Amino acid sequence: MAEAHPVGFQWVVEAMNRGATVIHVDPRFTRTSALADEYVPLRAGTDIAFLGGIINYVLTHELDFREYVLAYTNAASIISEDFQDTDDLEGLFSGFNRETRTYDETSWQYAGREDHAEPAQETKQERQTAQPLQHESHGISLQDEPPRDDTLQHPNCVYQILKRHYARYTPEMVAETCGVPVEQFLEVCRAWTENSGRDRTTALVYSVGWTQHSVGVQYIRAGAILQLLLGNMGRPGGGILALRGHASIQGSTDIPTLFNLLPGYLVMPNPADHGSFREWIEDMGGGAGAKGFWANAEAYGVNLLKAYWGEKATADNDFCFDYLPRITGDHGTYRSVLDMIDGKVKGYFLLGQNPAVGSAHGKAQRLGMANLDWLVVRDLFEIESASFWKNSPEVETGEIVPEECATEVFLLPAAGHAEKEGTFTQTQRMLQWREKALEPPGDCRSELWFFYHLGRMVRERLAGSTDARDRPVLDLAWDYPVDGPHEEPSAEAVLREINGYEVATGRPLASFTEMRTDGSTLGGCWIYTGVFADGVNQAARRKPGSEQGPVALEWGWVWPANRRILYNRASADPEGRPWSERKAYVWWDEEQGRWTGHDVPDFEVAKSPSYRAPAGASGVEALSGDDAFIMMGDGKGALFVPQGLLDGPLPTHYEPVESLFRNPLYAQQANPTRLEYRREENRMNPGGADAHTDVFPFVFTTSRLTEHHTAGGMSRYLQYLSELQPEMFVEVSPALAEERGLEHLGWCHVVTARAAIEGRVMVTERLRPLRVEGRTVHQAWLPYHWGSGGMVTGDSANDLLGIVLDPNVLIQESKVGTCDVRSGRRPRGQALLDLVAEYRRRAGLVGATYPPVLTTGKGTEQ
């Protein structure tokens, strides 16, 4: 955090000054470790073993916050007796189909609710469409209360299942797996549990490298289980804080430029599940009798379609639902890049993004771009993704020959953040409006300008067309006011549409509860409704922090409804009283008959804690006064997830795909449901029991430096930042340096089955060899900021990676791999290709055979 989010870290320091203990768990000693009370190095890729060990410690010693757990989590809910756990099935859960490598979720359901499972063939569809993203935000869908045992003794209640599942994650097992000594591990357990409960809360902060694993979603789930057990969710000083890495990456998820989502986490329809408008709504939780806030999905869907197709969208034509294109599988960025290599994708837009350096498997990225008809790059600088045809590593090796590369490239200069107005959504869901300081220079333009005018020009070209495929384009509501010498569209007008308004009067909606299903209102992103309440741009509010309390509700605007802490109903006990005076945040005021406190309550403001949903109630009415997790169908925080995860209802330790070790817990080595693209250019290094793991004998991981930003497109082209961090380097421990004859500040190169890259050697005790399963394991660390462009150049660490994805969200495993490290510079030209080929040959990575994904005989064939 101190490295990559330094100004956010000031609050950690502030907390330390008030007595907080800070523990930093990371393979590498960083600026955060330097300030932390305790630094815990661990083997990259073993976080679930580590957190599972803490969960086991909590459950073994019954240190959970029992009142919170009973009231607000699904600990007491009883799971189907058909459920079988990983202990019985060598690392698989019940319902696994060996042929499709997918789960049938039936046996994971609440007892008596087995018919709520997604049918197995849908689970297969899901793996291809990243639909769990939908379930993550939509939660479980239920129509009645699941059976419970409030004594938590029933053998199949979630609490007992959890206890059995993590019983193997003992301190000794953690030490063996993660390389963390038992005593140090227990110190972390004690600190975390002693600082949680009624009077105290503990925060879990992660950076999004956590998501970049073949089990990334389950990493975060493991953190969520722990924080729920300890009663740290929805409370001040608690929670799970994801430190996201780009100014508005949260915004680009909420208003997604993502293939499987529409604004506000509505789903892109697929033909199998969403043949009709009604099916689409029901699948998002808007069916008759559904519980929770997703029960209003119809209003959210109608308002989006109205915002897209304006007056053409009417109740009679299902608001043009038919105009939405359909997804039918994995259309993620890695699939698209492989399709470029195969010649299926013809045109590509890159908008402030530099995949030639920033995405896994740089060579695949560049070869894909070299096989397009046309490429449009919009950026401030001539980044590597624009110039791949003349100065990429493949030009050096002859794999890309400029005279033979047909890709037509348009490099269009973009406006910077000061040269346009609009909102970013930062990592705590806060929208902040930026004023425009000045006009962009020369031909530089905003994306708003580019896309508005591109849309206008395409519509002009299609005008008069009678082809049905052109209707969605021609009927699009695309008339934004423009202004100034370049006819810049008004960002505020767009924000107003995002917020939503009454069609007849233009009155901005104050809350998504005002959205109607009859077409009389429209709104482009329901969770952002309120950002333009009262016709005021709430994101532009800038009442100084010094004139407000610590929650600072009048700075910017946070979705939803300006709530700063999600699920903050849980900061009060079931009766609505603060858990303690010290941790009072939001509470029920009996006299006034409403929720009140320091934040906007994340609950219906007049719903009493004693309210009990009547039998047969649906929608928001079906949430009782103590159902704090209002987006979940059962109102409860999910310790166990019956629906929506493709790789199991509980986090389980699997080894990284490229690992030097056998899974010490189960016969199943790595995530059995991971998505692999088995192609010659995407060979993975051997792992676990595979032969020849010794060819790539070291572990490597990558991360950021304070002075650079991701793929370097916003930092290597700047004088100051280039001067501060001028050169690519590889950090190794003194022991590894000795073993490989590496000299501090000399050169070394790192080799994987995909590439060999070079950098300066940094010999440092920031990396420590660890003892794992009785062996010493060396970990190397690399920053991933460099490429062939900019003021300071160097090889790209992401070239080392292959592409293997988490099945739930299709994010790549890029924070752990295996490699060899050798002294000296890498070879050039053909000799470089020969070196990598030689490594592949030695590792047995030749021919059409690939190592098995399944390393246990369990699961069913059909």
Add this chain to the structure above:
Amino acid sequence: MAKTFLNWPVLRQLTGSDVLGRGAAAKSARSEELTARTSTADRVARSVCPYCAVGCGQRIYVKDEQIVQIEGDPDSPISRGRLCPKGSASKNLLTSPMRQTTVRYRRPYGTEWEELDLDTAMEMIADRVVSTRRETWQDEDEDGHRVRRTMGIASLGGATLDNEENYLIKKLFTALGAIQIENQARI
């Protein structure tokens, strides 16, 4: 003030109120004449750092239609006026000598960039979007499902852009039937 022995900074430090020598005692006649760029600017815009997702507040000072300084915004309850090295360097992001301000074009099989005016580039891109869409259009997929889309156009980027921009990008591409629209959140 004449240059005299009495004007020696060390003496002023020892005899005056500025014992630590970090204020008046260390000032020279030249530094007294200096004024901050922030005080002579024509205007200031309230902005936000464009790098990481902490969202630090910025004040952007403009004089003669040039950015003269970017400072942390002390009013921000997130950042309290601080900026890290990247945020502090963000003026350089906009004023770097490497910044592109004109369109560059690389024709198929070309070995060098060429100049192209923006209007022509826009016309050419609009033509390509229309023709690629037409050539790669699918009314149905291989299984006969109605999909009405193009698999010939992909896009990557958005995490560094504004919400309003992402909104228009997704809206236009969805209407065009282009579905392979992705950003850093997948990476």
